[in-house]
Amino acid sequence: MRLKDKVAIVTGAARGIGQATAFKFAREGAKVVVCDLTPELIGETVKSIRDAGGDAIGSIVDVRDIATLRQMVDEAVANWGRIDVLVNNAGIVKDAQLKNMTEEQFDLVVEINLKGVYNCTRAVVDTMLAQQSGVILSTSSVVGLYGNFGQTNYAATKGAVISMTKTWAKELGRKGIRANAVCPGFIGTTILNSMPERVLRAMEERVPLGRLGRPEEIADAFAFLASDEASYINGAILEVGGGVTL
Ligand code: NAP
Numbered sequence: 001m002r003l004k005d006k007v008a009i010v011t012g013a014a015r016g017i018g019q020a021t022a023f024k025f026a027r028e029g030a031k032v033v034v035c036d037l038t039p040e041l042i043g044e045t046v047k048s049i050r051d052a053g054g055d056a057i058g059s060i061v062d063v064r065d066i067a068t069l070r071q072m073v074d075e076a077v078a079n080w081g082r083i084d085v086l087v088n089n090a091g092i093v094k095d096a097q098l099k100n101m102t103e104e105q106f107d108l109v110v111e112i113n114l115k116g117v118y119n120c121t122r123a124v125v126d127t128m129l130a131q132q133s134g135v136i137l138s139t140s141s142v143v144g145l146y147g148n149f150g151q152t153n154y155a156a157t158k159g160a161v162i163s164m165t166k167t168w169a170k171e172l173g174r175k176g177i178r179a180n181a182v183c184p185g186f187i188g189t190t191i192l193n194s195m196p197e198r199v200l201r202a203m204e205e206r207v208p209l210g211r212l213g214r215p216e217e218i219a220d221a222f223a224f225l226a227s228d229e230a231s232y233i234n235g236a237i238l239e240v241g242g243g244v245t246l
Pocket residue numbers: 011012013014015016017018035036037038061062063064089090091092112116139140141142183184185186187188189190191192
């Protein structure tokens with residue numbers, strides 16, 4: 001078990017990539033805080049982990065709300081004594097071409113995808129600094145590296161996740177804390193529901209592997225980066241996109 005007894009918080013963990021990551025981490029021996037918005041989905045995810053013999057607690061938290069995030073961290077520390085890994089995964093899309101994008105669309109994506117990542121990391125960093133150890137992992141996107149039609153807001157936030165990750169890698173490395181980001185390509189989750197079918201098929205054709213990715217394939221990358229096998233990997237931006245950007 002690569003994450004035996006490590007304590008991990010995963011945001012946006014009630015479905016999609018976050019849920020696959022929570023499942024994977026639990027199978028690898030981690031104790032997992034399943035953080036998300038919808039109580040029923042959080043409950044189902046926690047139950048699945050426990051039914052499979054793993055250890056998890058649920059936390060109904062909006063990553064925009066720093067006070068509740070601090071409560072979540074306190075609860076995790078009260079339960080398990082430490083926090084080893086944060087996976088900043090919660091994220092949304094509100095797509096529109098620049099000429100049609102509203103201020104609300106822009107601000108909401110920034111609040112969740114960018115400020116939310118900052119909030120969560122800020123909420124755990126004191127605990128990690130006191131421990132002199134920790135791993136901060138964040139979900140960027142290939143869109144954060146290369147841009148994408150109709151995603152001014154989303155691309156900006158995912159680019160910012162990369163620059164925050166590099167900054168934390170520099171600031172926190174000597175304190176025993178590693179920071180890395182994963183850039184998924186196009187992964188089959190509900191976040192793609194707003195994309196027209198023809199656009200999805202066109203995306204698929206651009207991928208040299210000829211298919212969308214699976215959430216579990218991103219979870220595997222997170223598990224590796226969270227583990228001691230990645231002890232010298234810091235400030236890395238790992239593309240997991242089947243070669244879509246080639
Ligand atoms: P998803 O299936 O929609 O899952 C995202 C989860 O985050 C949902 O459970 C969602 O809850 C939750 N969430 C949204 N806003 C939140 C908030 N304010 N606080 C707490 N939780 C919140 O999407 P996914 O595809 O797994 O995406 C996960 C991450 O990967 C995102 O950061 C996304 O940008 C990134 N990503 C995805 C792809 C892809 O192709 N799928 C590609 C590159 C990057 P609700 O459903 O209740 O809103």
